[in-house]
Amino acid sequence: MIISSHITGQLHTMLEPHIQKGGVYVDATAGGGRDTLFLASHVGAAGKIYAFDIQGEALVQTRARLLTHEVTASVDLILDSHAKLDAYVKAPIDGMMFNLGYLPGGDPTVVTRGESTCEALDKALALLKKGGFISLLCYTGHPGGMDEYRAVSAYASRLDRHMAQVVEMRWSNSPQSPPVLILIEKSISYPM
Numbered sequence: 529m530i531i532s533s534h535i536t537g538q539l540h541t542m543l544e545p546h547i548q549k550g551g552v553y554v555d556a557t558a559g560g561g562r563d564t565l566f567l568a569s570h571v572g573a574a575g576k577i578y579a580f581d582i583q584g585e586a587l588v589q590t591r592a593r594l595l596t597h598e599v600t601a602s603v604d605l606i607l608d609s610h611a612k613l614d615a616y617v618k619a620p621i622d623g624m625m626f627n628l629g630y631l632p633g634g635d636p637t638v639v640t641r642g643e644s645t646c647e648a649l650d651k652a653l654a655l656l657k658k659g660g661f662i663s664l665l666c667y668t669g670h671p672g673g674m675d676e677y678r679a680v681s682a683y684a685s686r687l688d689r690h691m692a693q694v695v696e697m698r699w700s701n702s703p704q705s706p707p708v709l710i711l712i713e714k715s716i717s718y719p720m
C-alpha cells in the first residue's frame with residue numbers, strides 16, 4: 529500500500545527510513561506524544577529529542593506515552609512555544625516535525641498559528657543540517673486552520689530551491705477540508 533488514510537501513520541512510514549540513529553530531532557507540537565514517541569523510538573540511546581508544547585496537559589500526555597514504551601533516547605519536554613526554538617536548541621538538528629492544529633480532546637481554541645509557526649520555521653531552517661527534513665501536517669477544517677496552512681504554504685513556496693526541496697501532499701478526496709502534508713528537505717549541496 530502506498531497511501532494510507534491514516535495521515536500520521538503515512539507520515540511516519542515515509543520518514544522512518546530517514547531517522548538517523550544518534551540523531552537530534554524536534555517535535556514542534558508534542559500534543560498526545562505520538563510523534564515524540566515515533567522519533568524517540570528510532571534514534572536509539574545516543575539520540576536526542578526536544579518536544580515543545582504550550583500546554584502542560586500535552587506534555588503530561590507525552591510523558592505518559594513515553595513511559596509505556598522502552599525509550600532509551602534522551603527526551604527534553606519543553607513547556608514553551610516552538611517559536612522560541614533557538615532558546616532551547618543550540619546544536620544542529622536532523623529533522624523537525626510539526627503537527628498543527630489543536631490537542632485532540634483538549635481545548636479546541638488553543639491552536640497553532642501561522643505567525644508563530646513561520647517564526648519557528650525560520651529558526652528550524654537555520655539549525656537544520658544538510659539533508660535534514662521539516663514536516664508540517666496542516667489541518668484546514670478548524671477556525672484559523674486554512675489561514676495557517678496558506679501562510680505556511682506561501683512561506684515554504686518562497687524558499688530558495690537551491691537551499692531546499694519543498695513538496696505538498698493533499699488528501700484530496702477527504703470528505704471535508706483535506707489535510708495537507710508539507711515536506712521540506714534541505715539540499716545536501718547547500719552551504720550551511
Ligand SMILES: C[S@@+](CC[C@H](N)C(=O)[O-])C[C@H]1O[C@@H](n2cnc3c(N)ncnc32)[C@H](O)[C@@H]1O
Binds near residue numbers: 563580
Ligand atoms: C495536533 S496537536 C499535536 C499532535 C501530536 N504531535 C501527537 O503526535 O499527538 C497540536 C499541538 O500543538 C500545540 N501548540 C499550539 N501552539 C503551539 C506553539 N506555539 N508551540 C508549541 N506547541 C503549540 C497545542 O497545544 C497542541 O497540543
